[in-house]
Amino acid sequence: MADACQVVRKQDLPPPGGYKPIPFKRVPAKQYFSGYTLFAGYIGMTIGAIYLYRLNALRIQKHEVEMRSSKMAIYPMLLAERDREYLKQLRRNRDAEAELMKDVPGWEVGTYYGEPVYKLVPQDTLVEPIFHEYYAHTNPVDWFRRAYIKLRS
Numbered sequence: 001m002a003d004a005c006q007v008v009r010k011q012d013l014p015p016p017g018g019y020k021p022i023p024f025k026r027v028p029a030k031q032y033f034s035g036y037t038l039f040a041g042y043i044g045m046t047i048g049a050i051y052l053y054r055l056n057a058l059r060i061q062k063h064e065v066e067m068r069s070s071k072m073a074i075y076p077m078l079l080a081e082r083d084r085e086y087l088k089q090l091r092r093n094r095d096a097e098a099e100l101m102k103d104v105p106g107w108e109v110g111t112y113y114g115e116p117v118y119k120l121v122p123q124d125t126l127v128e129p130i131f132h133e134y135y136a137h138t139n140p141v142d143w144f145r146r147a148y149i150k151l152r153s
Helices: 035-100 140-147
Strands: none
Touching: none
């Protein structure tokens, strides 16, 4: 019975002829591109980037010309609307003064108790009011926004 339990074990030995030699020398990396190829690729990429930059710059320039043309076309209308609103506000100021001072005897709108404020200026000349006079009869929020517009920008 003792003979049946014993298994013959095979010893691990080197292959016939021995192991291959161990490579210990430096193996340089495989070279796919030479320095000239890389330089040519860099030049090609640079030329491509310059080409794309030029295309983009031309598109931006065309857009800027279009925007400048449209601004120049609409500018006179915007100036006219600004002047129109300015005169409407002056009219509202005169109407508010007339309404406010209607009970004061001898008060004429645009004068100081019948005496013209500007004596050397002809009657039909527009005297532009100062900032506070212009916004005297408006909403205080509008006055504040206009007065302190630089603080918000």
